[in-house]
Amino acid sequence: MRVDVMRGAQLIPSARGEIARFRHRVFVQKLGWEMRGSSQCGMSEVGEESDEYDRDDTIYVTLRHEDAIVGCARLLPATQRYLLGDHFPHLVDDLPAAIHMGDGFDMGEGAYATPVWELSRFAWEPSQAEGFYVSHTKAQQATQGARELLRAAVFTASSLGARRLVGVTFVSLARLFVRIGVPTHKLGAAYRIDGRLVAAYRIDIDTSTCTALGLSCELTGN
Template sequence: MSAAQLHELGLFRHRVFVSRLGWDLPGVRRDTLIEFDEFDTTGTSYVLARDGKHNLIGCTRLLPTTRPYLLGQVFAHLCGDSVPHDPQIWELSRYGAASDLHPGLGIDLFKGSLRFAAHLGARDVIAVTNTSIERYFRREKVQFRRLCAPVAHAHEHLVALDFCANQYSQLEAS
């Protein structure tokens, strides 16, 4: 991605995760307007969604679990018995979509992210999320399994989920 695209992504993520959702992220100040963390490196893959005017309206981040990643480094206690470290298991994080303006964008972005992860060699995609998003995935008939029971964290319940990366073809039929 170009420097301008990365800057646009950082602005979008700050609006979604810091300003709108109120996340208190280490090293990210509310007045910086840019959100990146130590997992955004040159080897990080992103899926971006744009509207008809080319405005950024959604994003996800994909990382192989063979290098440092959010769930493994920050939320390892959500992984159950062991923290995944496998070239065929990738992490999806920083999943954000302007679904209020673009109905259906959230699930379309998720499907596209699974497709891209499978293209990159993923068999499974793991993610830490809250139980509200877990219910959303269930309503959308996304197949997943929990890695552990939900854990209370900052006024919500977090859970780690494991998705089959190849289920996108099954999702298209539903």
């Protein structure tokens, strides 16, 4: 399994389109999302999923098996516009507190880390990874794949100076993170959207999270 990390500004059109088609397959075709793509981001062709948060400063994390995308996630700094703050603030009891962790630490050469990032568009497609987890059941494949993708996302966010991830997701996915061993804290009440329960959550990048994902806690900068 290969992990690729790319900034939006670095994506060539073919790579951008590949991510958008993967997201369309998972979110639109399988989960039944309505298309709310933004024409200004250049990814809203037929069979592709995108929105206004697919920007030049967006960080994309992808997992590949035999060169095909099997998982993807998106990271956005909470200092800029982000999905939870713009569209789902009602899911958070105290949004300012959720995204405030003090000043970011000095990363050297005059750069300061952004301590809170949003994790969104988290998607894993087990069928695309057949042959990688050969001894696993489908449920085990889904759990292991989600762990691998979350591990890659947390590692990437940590390398950017993040100490916390926030986001809105299905309650079922948050429960899966908990089963993996990652403390996942609900930020407010759950709501039913398009027939499925969703809620806002936070994941602190701390010793518990790093241990559950097999990461060095030195990544957190704490």
